Amino acid sequence: SMDLTEKAQGILRGNDRGGYTLPTKGLYPYQWNWDSAFAAWGFATFDADRGWQELETLMSGQWEDGMIPHILFHRPDPGYFPGPDVWQGRGPIPSSGISQPPVAASFMAKMLAMDPTGEARARAMWPALKRWHRWFMDWRLDRGAVCVTHPWEAGRDNAPDWDGAMRAIDADDVGEYTRRDTSHVDPAMRPTKYDYDRYLKLVQIGVSVGWDHEKLREINPFRVADPTMTFTLLRAQRDLAAMGRRFGEDVSEIEEWIAVLEDGAETLWNPEIGGYDSRDVRAGRFNGVLSNASMLCWYAGINDARALPALERMLAAAEYGLASYDPEAEGFESLRYWRGPTWPIMNYLVGSGLEEQGLDGPAARIRRDTARLMEAHGFAEYYDPHTSAPAGGGSFTWTAAVWLGWAG
Numbered sequence: 274s275m276d277l278t279e280k281a282q283g284i285l286r287g288n289d290r291g292g293y294t295l296p297t298k299g300l301y302p303y304q305w306n307w308d309s310a311f312a313a314w315g316f317a318t319f320d321a322d323r324g325w326q327e328l329e330t331l332m333s334g335q336w337e338d339g340m341i342p343h344i345l346f347h348r349p350d351p352g353y354f355p356g357p358d359v360w361q362g363r364g365p366i367p368s369s370g371i372s373q374p375p376v377a378a379s380f381m382a383k384m385l386a387m388d389p390t391g392e393a394r395a396r397a398m399w400p401a402l403k404r405w406h407r408w409f410m411d412w413r414l415d416r417g418a419v420c421v422t423h424p425w426e427a428g429r430d431n432a433p434d435w436d437g438a439m440r441a442i443d444a445d446d447v448g449e450y451t452r453r454d455t456s457h458v459d460p461a462m463r464p465t466k467y468d469y470d471r472y473l474k475l476v477q478i479g480v481s482v483g484w485d486h487e488k489l490r491e492i493n494p495f496r497v498a499d500p501t502m503t504f505t506l507l508r509a510q511r512d513l514a515a516m517g518r519r520f521g522e523d524v525s526e527i528e529e530w531i532a533v534l535e536d537g538a539e540t541l542w543n544p545e546i547g548g549y550d551s552r553d554v555r556a557g558r559f560n561g562v563l564s565n566a567s568m569l570c571w572y573a574g575i576n577d578a579r580a581l582p583a584l585e586r587m588l589a590a591a592e593y594g595l596a597s598y599d600p601e602a603e604g605f606e607s608l609r610y611w612r613g614p615t616w617p618i619m620n621y622l623v624g625s626g627l628e629e630q631g632l633d634g635p636a637a638r639i640r641r642d643t644a645r646l647m648e649a650h651g652f653a654e655y656y657d658p659h660t661s662a663p664a665g666g667g668s669f670t671w672t673a674a675v676w677l678g679w680a681g
C-alpha cells in the first residue's frame with residue numbers, strides 16, 4: 274500500500290546519517306555491512322543517487338588486505354558496545370575486525386538493472402568488490418565452504434549453529450563490561466550474558482594478534498563453515514562475474530572461485546537433517562542445525578530438490594514465513610533473535626531465490642507472509658513466527674528496504 278511505502282521511505286530517510294544509514298537508532302548507531310547493502314537497494318527504489326552513495330561509503334571502509342568490515346564507526350556513539358576502542362580495527366575508518374555476509378555485489382547488480390545510468394559508479398566499485406571476494410577465498414575457506422570466525426560475522430549472532438563452538442571457548446578472564454543492547458531492547462529478545470562473554474573474548478583474541486587473518490586461522494577457537502557465508506558469497510561471485518562480463522573485465526578467476534564454492538556448498542549438506550548445515554571446523558563435525566540459512570541454496574543458484582522437504586516442513590510449522598530455526602527443534606525460542614524469530618531480510622533472500630528457480634508455491638507463501646507482518650506491525654527487526662508479534666529494534670532500515678524492493 275502507498276501508506277506503508279511512504280512509511281518505509283521515511284524510515285530510510287530517518288536513519289540516514291548523510292552517506293550511510295543506521296540499521297536503527299539507539300540499538301545500532303553505526304554503518305553495518307550487510308544492513309547497508311539492503312539500505313542501498315531500498316534507496317534505489319526512490320532515490321538512485323542516494324543508493325549508489327550508500328555502497329560507495331561502505332567501500333570506503335575497505336582494509337588494505339581487501340576486507341570490508343562488519344561495522345564502520347563513522348562517529349563515536351556511547352550508546353553502543355563494543356565500540357571502536359574495543360575492536361581496534363586497522364582500516365582507513367575506525368571499524369570492527371571481522372566481515373559480514375557479502376551481499377553488496379548482489380544488490381549492486383540489482384541496482385544497476387534498476388538504474389543503468391549508474392554504470393560508471395558500479396564499474397568504479399567493481400574492483401573493490403573483487404578484492405573483498407578474494408579476501409574470503411584467501412582467508413576463510415574450509416574445503417571450499419566459507420567459515421566465520423565470530424558469530425557476529427555470520428550476522429546470525431546467537432543461532433544454535435554456534436552453541437558447540439561457543440562451549441569450547443573459555444571466557445573466564447574476559448573482564449568487566451557494560452552491555453548497551455539490553456538498555457535499548459528487552460533482554461529476553463537478545464543474546465545471553467554467556468554469549469556476550471564469548472563474543473567479547475573472540476574480539477580480544479583478534480585484537481591480541483592485530484587482526485592478522487593468517488594467525489587467526491591457526492589460533493582462533495571459533496571457526497565454523499557456515500551456509501550464510503557460503504551461499505551469499507557464491508551468489509555474489511555469480512553477480513560479480515555477470516557485471517564483469519558486461520564491463521569487459523576478465524572474469525576467469527571469479528569463475529574458478531564459483532566452482533570452488535559450489536564444491537564447498539556440498540560439504541555443508543548433512544543427510545541426517547536433510548538440509549544444509551554449519552560445520553564446526555575445529556571439532557570436525559556438523560552442528561545439526563536446520564535454519565533459514567540452510568534454505569539459501571536457491572538464492573545461491575543451486576536448485577536442490579533434496580532441500581525441499583525440510584523447507585516445506587519448516588514453513589508448515591510456522592504461521593508467518595520462515596523461522597530462523599526449525600520450529601520443531603528442541604531449544605526453539607520464538608522471540609530470541611536468531612533462535613526462532615522470522616526475519617524479513619532472510620525471507621527476502623530465500624524467497625527471491627525460490628522465485629528465480631521457479632518454486633512459486635513456497636516463494637509466494639514467504640513473500641505474502643513477510644508483507645503481512647509489516648502490514649500488521651510496521652518495520653520491526655524481526656517477528657514471532659507463531660503470533661507475528663514484532664520484536665527487537667523498531668523502525669528498522671533493512672526491513673523497510675525489503676518492503677520497498679520486494680514484499681510491498
Ligand code: DGY
Pocket residue numbers: 343354425430454
Ligand atoms: C550486535 O551488536 O548485536 C550486532 O549484531 C553485532 O554485529
